[in-house]
Amino acid sequence: MARHPSFRARKAVPGKELSTQIEARIQQLWPRFPEGRAGQALCLPVLYLAQEQHGHVDAEVVDLVAARLGLTSAHVTGVATFYFMLNKVRPGRYHLQVCTNIGCQLIGAYDVFERCKKRLGVDNKGTSADGNVTLTEVECLAACGYGPVAQIAEREKPEIPLYFENLDATRIDAILDALAEGRVPTELGS
Amino acid sequence: MGLFDVKIISEHFDVPEARTLEYFERKGGYRSARKACGMGPEAIAAEVAASNLRGRGGAGFPTALKWSFVPKDADTVYLVVNADESEPGTFKDRHILYWNPHLLIEGMIVAAVALKVRNAYIYIRGEMARENKVLQAALDQAYAKGYLGERIFGTSTSLDITVYRGLGAYICGEETALLSSLEGGRGWPRLKPPFPAVKGLWGKPTIVNNVETLANLPWIVEHGGKAFADLGSGRSGGLRLVSVCGHVNKPGVFELPLTVTGRELIEDVCGGIKGGRKVKGVIPGGVSMPVLAPDELDVPFEFDALQKDERIREVEVRPGQKFDLGGNRTLRTMAGSGGVVVMDDTTDITQAAWRIIHFFAEESCGQCTPCREGTGWLAQVAHRIAFDHGRAGDVDLLASIADGIAGNTICALGDAAAWPTLAFLTKYRDEFEAKVRNAHRPKGAA
The missing domain is CATH 1.10.10 (Arc Repressor Mutant, subunit A)
Structure with a gap:
């Protein structure tokens, strides 16, 4: 066997x-x-x-x-x-993790998540065709009052100690644009 | 100055310098830790007992009673801080860790003296990378000053604190799962008894306390247990950090008297519901706890009141049949972790319920069959109801699965999935049934 x-x-x-x-x-x-x-x-x-x-x-x-x-x-x-934070599959260069749990769901997290899916052309846990971004739906990140919230990791780089809070169409677009340009928009994080 | 102005923990939230040891000390920080070193274990335990401090992680268990379970002749006792805040709707501990890390360290010193602890661990949520950095920096400052390590403050007390990071598993907030994880394994809960206070980390007596619980200790040492008890209500001492999210104008973390009701919290503290809409449901203490309907919001958000006040309906398995919590007890709701989720009248309750159930299905550790299989089934049935594919009998099926999980698992995650499910069905049954009635049917189906 x-x-x-x-x-x-x-x-x-x-x-x-x-x-x-x-x-x-x-x-x-x-x-x-x-x-x-x-x-x-x-x-x-x-x-x-x-x-x-x-x-x-x-x-x-x-x-x-x-x-x-x-x-x-x-x-x-x-x-x-x-453990969820250990990637068993090699992620894209950036790993965009969007919370859709109740606190974020109530204030539009699924709109944000769907927008990410559409722009990246992926489903949950999928990686964009160019290998740049992996999109994952995650559970509560303990920032419920400031949602919808996301976290970004860069592969083989030190972790980014930021949350990206109060996401809406404009802010998530700015984040996705930056990732497409090959940089993490730390100015949008907190 | 009203009661709302008294602050034990949150006074320096939003003050960036509060993270530095210098600022913290200037505001009176570490005085209680020094005092505790001279007080001795019994005197501290007596003050904590008099304070009516109850655990702020979710269960509301009296802290002094938990401490008293440690065998008196134990040679090694561990203190473990549960900083694995992951209960959806809850984000208060993250504020303490980020804005006031020295307060936690000071509380740990007090607890360590009381419990004769030499080595303590902080189990922090892996996702909290920002808070981990802040906490580590605060620990480094405390070590550099001689407030941690050998012979702290020049006394005979020694204490080492080590930060241990989780890696993304809600279940590790359950104290025995946390210990399994801290030992370097999968986060699998253990049967209780033996309780960790008797047999915990590496088989040694271990006290696991929540961040907020410990952060209250310096104040108790400074002002005395009675003063803390006087701030509280009934058998619950002190104030409480409440985190509010959802459809309110002013979400956030607030330190409030325990007498504040749900309605006061929404209207007076959080500026009312967004857009002037009406409230439809409020989860009072993290998503594990049964939801409150609009006519149940005049009960104080205090541990005992939420469990016993008759203005809150008892959760039912089906109309007319009360859910049995065991020992002839019924379930209303609980104060839990202080995570309040406010839903306005535009909320699709069936979709909110599905998202909560889906969470528990994702996070079940897989050890016990009723939870591993049951939460998955719950999520499937709740999903088809919420997204217009419900079948006749699905509402009863949901209730019957939930009732089959509750009480039949090693840890409380099974209950945490079952209770809110049953509460949503008890209080919003019409909505679930209407969804099923109006579901899209495949061609030819009845």
């Missing part, structure tokens, strides 16, 4: 490694956890950093993280597939 590729024996993955920054972060965080618990406890933070480095979490990244932290690939796969 074919096994999931991530269940292979732990070994180095040729051509891929965890960055020195990740190693430094591991060294920094390791003593924060009790003896014998740090390896597993670091599974989430290291997976997230590895995604920032490699763009998404595939079987190879799973193997790298498992080998470094002394975990089975099965455990790391279980974690990687559980």
